[in-house]
Amino acid sequence: MLLTILTILLPFGALLAGWQFDEKSSDNPDGASLAPGLALDLQGGTQVILEAVTSDGSEITPEAMEEAIGVIRQRVDANGVTEAEISSQGARQIVVEIPGEVDDETVALISQAAQMKFRPVLTYGAPQPTVQPSASPSASAKGGSGDDAAADGGENAGAEDPAELEKKAVEEAKDVNPTDGSDLAQITPSVQALYDQLDCTNPKNLEGGGGDHPDRVLVTCDQTGAAKYILGPVEVDGTDLTSATSGLIPGSNGTVTNEWGVTLDFNSEGTTKFRETTERLTSLEPPRNQFAIVLDGLIVSAPSSNEPITNGQATISGSFTRDSAATLANQLSFGSLPLTFEVDGQNQISATLGSEQLQRGLFAGLIGLALVVVYSMFQYRTLGLLTVASLVVAGAMTYVVIALLSWTMGYRLSLPGIAGLIVAIGFTADSFIVYFERIRDELRDGRTLRLAVQRGWVRARRTVLAAKSVNLLSAVILYFMTVGGVRGFAFTLGLTTIIDIMVVFWFTHPVMELIAKIPFFRDGHKASGLSADRLDLDKGPRYRGAGRFSTPKPEAADAPDYGTPSRERELVTAQSVTPTPRTTEDGRRMTIAERRAAERKAAAGSAETTQTAQNEEKH
Amino acid sequence: MAGSFAHWGNDLYTGRRSYPIVQRRGLWFSIVGLLSAASILVLVFQGLNLGIDFRGGSEFTVSGVASTDEDIALDTVATVAPGEVPHVTRVGADSVRVQVSQLDNDETGELQDALAQAYGVAPSEVTANFIGPTWGESVSMRALWGTVAFVIAAAVFMAVYFRAWRMSLAAVVAMLADVLVSAGVYAVIGWEVTPSTIIGFLTILGFSLYDKMVVFDKVRENTVAVTEQTRSTYAERANLAVNQTLVRSINTSVVALLPVAGILFVGGFLLGAGTLNDISLSLFVGIAVGATSSIFLATPLDVALREREPRIAEHTKKVMDLRAGLAAEGASDDLLAAAASGSAQLVPGHHQGHTAQPKRRR
Numbered sequence: 005m006l007l008t009i010l011t012i013l014l015p016f017g018a019l020l021a022g023w024q025f026d027e028k029s030s031d032n033p034d035g036a037s038l039a040p041g042l043a044l045d046l047q048g049g050t051q052v053i054l055e056a057v058t059s060d061g062s063e064i065t066p067e068a069m070e071e072a073i074g075v076i077r078q079r080v081d082a083n084g085v086t087e088a089e090i091s092s093q094g095a096r097q098i099v100v101e102i103p104g105e106v107d108d109e110t111v112a113l114i115s116q117a118a119q120m121k122f123r124p125v126l127t128y129g130a131p132q133p134t135v136q137p138s139a140s141p142s143a144s145a146k147g148g149s150g151d152d153a154a155a156d157g158g159e160n161a162g163a164e165d166p167a168e169l170e171k172k173a174v175e176e177a178k179d180v181n182p183t184d185g186s187d188l189a190q191i192t193p194s195v196q197a198l199y200d201q202l203d204c205t206n207p208k209n210l211e212g213g214g215g216d217h218p219d220r221v222l223v224t225c226d227q228t229g230a231a232k233y234i235l236g237p238v239e240v241d242g243t244d245l246t247s248a249t250s251g252l253i254p255g256s257n258g259t260v261t262n263e264w265g266v267t268l269d270f271n272s273e274g275t276t277k278f279r280e281t282t283e284r285l286t287s288l289e290p291p292r293n294q295f296a297i298v299l300d301g302l303i304v305s306a307p308s309s310n311e312p313i314t315n316g317q318a319t320i321s322g323s324f325t326r327d328s329a330a331t332l333a334n335q336l337s338f339g340s341l342p343l344t345f346e347v348d349g350q351n352q353i354s355a356t357l358g359s360e361q362l363q364r365g366l367f368a369g370l371i372g373l374a375l376v377v378v379y380s381m382f383q384y385r386t387l388g389l390l391t392v393a394s395l396v397v398a399g400a401m402t403y404v405v406i407a408l409l410s411w412t413m414g415y416r417l418s419l420p421g422i423a424g425l426i427v428a429i430g431f432t433a434d435s436f437i438v439y440f441e442r443i444r445d446e447l448r449d450g451r452t453l454r455l456a457v458q459r460g461w462v463r464a465r466r467t468v469l470a471a472k473s474v475n476l477l478s479a480v481i482l483y484f485m486t487v488g489g490v491r492g493f494a495f496t497l498g499l500t501t502i503i504d505i506m507v508v509f510w511f512t513h514p515v516m517e518l519i520a521k522i523p524f525f526r527d528g529h530k531a532s533g534l535s536a537d538r539l540d541l542d543k544g545p546r547y548r549g550a551g552r553f554s555t556p557k558p559e560a561a562d563a564p565d566y567g568t569p570s571r572e573r574e575l576v577t578a579q580s581v582t583p584t585p586r587t588t589e590d591g592r593r594m595t596i597a598e599r600r601a602a603e604r605k606a607a608a609g610s611a612e613t614t615q616t617a618q619n620e621e622k623h
Numbered sequence: 624m625a626g627s628f629a630h631w632g633n634d635l636y637t638g639r640r641s642y643p644i645v646q647r648r649g650l651w652f653s654i655v656g657l658l659s660a661a662s663i664l665v666l667v668f669q670g671l672n673l674g675i676d677f678r679g680g681s682e683f684t685v686s687g688v689a690s691t692d693e694d695i696a697l698d699t700v701a702t703v704a705p706g707e708v709p710h711v712t713r714v715g716a717d718s719v720r721v722q723v724s725q726l727d728n729d730e731t732g733e734l735q736d737a738l739a740q741a742y743g744v745a746p747s748e749v750t751a752n753f754i755g756p757t758w759g760e761s762v763s764m765r766a767l768w769g770t771v772a773f774v775i776a777a778a779v780f781m782a783v784y785f786r787a788w789r790m791s792l793a794a795v796v797a798m799l800a801d802v803l804v805s806a807g808v809y810a811v812i813g814w815e816v817t818p819s820t821i822i823g824f825l826t827i828l829g830f831s832l833y834d835k836m837v838v839f840d841k842v843r844e845n846t847v848a849v850t851e852q853t854r855s856t857y858a859e860r861a862n863l864a865v866n867q868t869l870v871r872s873i874n875t876s877v878v879a880l881l882p883v884a885g886i887l888f889v890g891g892f893l894l895g896a897g898t899l900n901d902i903s904l905s906l907f908v909g910i911a912v913g914a915t916s917s918i919f920l921a922t923p924l925d926v927a928l929r930e931r932e933p934r935i936a937e938h939t940k941k942v943m944d945l946r947a948g949l950a951a952e953g954a955s956d957d958l959l960a961a962a963a964s965g966s967a968q969l970v971p972g973h974h975q976g977h978t979a980q981p982k983r984r985r
Contacts, residue, residue: 348754429882430881430910
């Protein structure tokens with residue numbers, strides 16, 4: 005019993021604690037709130053559906069989709085959008101849900117292709133800016149990290165607006181004629197100024213975003229924000245990479261070493277270009293012997309070239325663990341895909357329409373609940389109150405669990421989810437109906453309420469568990485196999501099924517056992533819903549065990565006929581042919597011996613002996 | 624009324640009153656057959672009215688309008704994008720939804736402004752969406768595969784639970800018939816199929832199976848040792864189960880339908896079209912069909928299938944022979960009637976003959 009109360013109250017406590025200590029506010033959007041989080045269709049916002057398309061028709065692996073989502077998340081988060089939901093739906097669709105309105109620029113930004121390039125490193129340094137930009141700091145966010153720069157500005161641009169610097173750098177691009185991609189002459193003063201200003205510790209500069217010009221110098225950050233780089237023009241395109249795999253590096257004599265690494269495989273074009281690059285880089289001094297792998301404008305990895313790679317098979321080694329090698333390989337394989345995103349749908353849901361739907365939905369749910377209350381009172385009289393109480397407990401638990409999940413797991417209540425909850429009223433009430441009907445069946449068999457509850461529970465429990473398992477099965481399978489709204493629906497279905505089982509086992513049944521002891525119910529009061537009258541317990545004799553029958557009360561015999569039963573059974577005891585008393589003075593039914601004695605006594609006084617004896621034989 | 628309903632329930636439980644549901648199965652099968660055939664014909668010839676999520680196109684929602692007159696929208700679309708056949712719906716109390724085939728960005732902006740002007744609202748009150756034709760399809764395909772997996776898993780679960788694959792087959796066939804008939808009703812009325820409708824149909828599936836599970840569990844309970852006695856046949860016991868569970872079925876379907884009816888009427892008459900409405904429409908039809916078919920289709924189908932099982936067939940024959948013998952010996956009519964109703968409860972006070980006495984097993 006204690007366990008029961010604890011289990012039911014625990015979520016409440018957890019939610020209250022969360023609300024108290026980690027309250028949701030504008031600077032703590034992940035905090036707990038007493039109200040569950042709402043999905044886009046109730047809250048209003050924009051849903052952008054992106055479809056990943058490969059230009060060469062190659063297949064998109066689930067890993068590549070994960071990477072694509074990571075890239076898009078990076079872009080959206082860095083764009084200052086809070087609480088954006090990004091998920092993959094289907095094999096090649098990505099749904100981005102952003103609360104509030106979104107302008108076309110944002111959509112264009114997040115749907116840009118993510119490209120991978122190999123660029124030579126010119127120099128690198130600590131992520132902090134060496135010159136404080138005096139211009140408005142927000143300007144650096146606009147430029148992002150994909151700043152293109154080239155050419156000689158000729159002046160100290162240290163405190164200038166990066167956008168200005170960029171423009172200047174592009175204009176003067178032709179003045180410099182670098183001998184090769186690693187020529188330090190490419191670091192013109194304006195490029196240097198950009199580099200000096202760049203602050204890689206600022207998350208805004210880690211948003212990525214494509215659009216870096218392949219023929220210009222790129223000033224950008226490491227993906228983790230650990231360093232900033234100036235990179236030369238693109239040497240090899242990511243699409244020239246055929247595969248990237250992680251594994252243990254084979255040693256020179258063919259044995260496998262203990263070191264993890266990533267093996268790159270280039271196609272024929274990539275092989276040529278990569279050979280040229282590595283031939284040049286290997287002879288240069290550090291850090292110019294490094295090449296950077298740039299994915300979506302950010303540096304994924306910057307290995308140094310130890311020897312010229314002529315066969316198009318390079319191995320990146322270093323302090324990799326098994327996981328970090330796999331991550332890099334995944335990122336590289338994703339980058340090798342000529343993947344672009346097409347906007348497949350853009351949905352704006354107005355906030356007013358959403359809240360209107362929510363209000364009406366809740367209103368409809370309340371009306372439904374009220375109707376259920378009226379109906380169960382009509383059917384089960386006072387016992388109907390137990391149904392109502394159980395529904396209330398189930399409803400409260402569902403609400404709390406949803407609020408908890410929206411705090412801990414980021415669950416969002418959507419319109420299909422609400423529909424699922426309303427339908428769940430029916431499913432939940434059914435378990436009580438099955439239970440009550442079983443109890444009534446047992447009562448009809450003539451058992452006392454205490455026994456009827458005991459036996460009825462055993463039978464009802466089995467039915468309820470079996471039927472709910474089917475529901476749970478469907479919820480779990482649908483949750484894992486489907487997407488979008490169907491998934492939200494499956495989640496609420498599974499949640500309410502589990503809560504329903506908990507409530508029946510830990511609330512309805514214990515309460516039923518308790519009220520079976522209350523005289524009002526035990527003795528079958530007319531309004532209890534368990535009255536002998538309603539259950540026809542007064543009609544006909546019933547076997548009550550231990551050789552005893554319950555006899556009908558006299559008035560039941562001439563009770564008005566309700567309808568015409570198709571087959572009225574003739575009951576033997578209804579043959580009113582025995583004048584002998586069948587009960588003792590205290591109302592107990594006579595035993596056979598007592599009855600025989602009484603009959604003999606009666607026979608002595610009358611001549612009906614044969615008649616009685618004949619009747620006796622029937623028993 | 625409630626009193627007589629309860630009495631009715633009592634009579635059904637004791638077998639004093641019994642509806643020959645299983646015995647008349649030919650009638651139910653032909654009704655279901657007719658309905659299914661009609662549904663297939665409707666689905667083939669008329670087809671479902673697919674929503675914009677499946678067709679693809681642009682959608683405009685004008686909120687806060689003074690009048691929800693659809694002609695304004697029709698005229699506006701005709702001037703901006705001639706040749707378009709817009710689909711105009713009232714949404715909520717003061718919103719209008721206009722659906723056209725996909726427009727390019729310029730046209731979208733133009734139509735957005737024109738609609739705002741026509742309805743006399745600020746341009747920010749007009750939202751524009753577009754949906755690719757593959758979107759709804761890809762979601763539905765995933766849902767379809769999920770459903771197939773779930774039905775197979777549920778069938779296996781039931782076969783194991785009831786220890787009779789025929790029972791599981793009966794439940795699944797009956798459930799498919801439910802979905803087919805519901806879809807037929809949907810097509811006949813011409814309601815739009817949206818992703819929400821798909822969710823609604825999945826719920827129908829779940830409810831239908833759930834309800835069959837409850838009814839079948841009663842059948843299982845009544846027939847668990849059916850071959851160990853010779854008073855009633857499997858069919859009679861199953862019929863008793865259906866009769867005994869009739870009150871539960873009615874109560875459950877009423878309780879399940881009431882909240883859905885709530886959404887339907889609140890949604891349908893106060894809200895206009897919307898996700899809730901789509902779902903509740905399909906649910907209302909589906910729950911009603913599902914609850915009915917648990918009684919009239921699933922159980923008779925189960926009996927029809929199980930009677931082919933050699934063990935059950937042999938037992939049925941044995942019971943019938945014995946009963947014919949009893950009748951020939953001149954047994955009382957009510958005894959035979961009680962046996963035929965499948966009642967587990969014997970007529971009190973009767974001697975059942977020495978065959979009913981406990982025997983030592985050899």
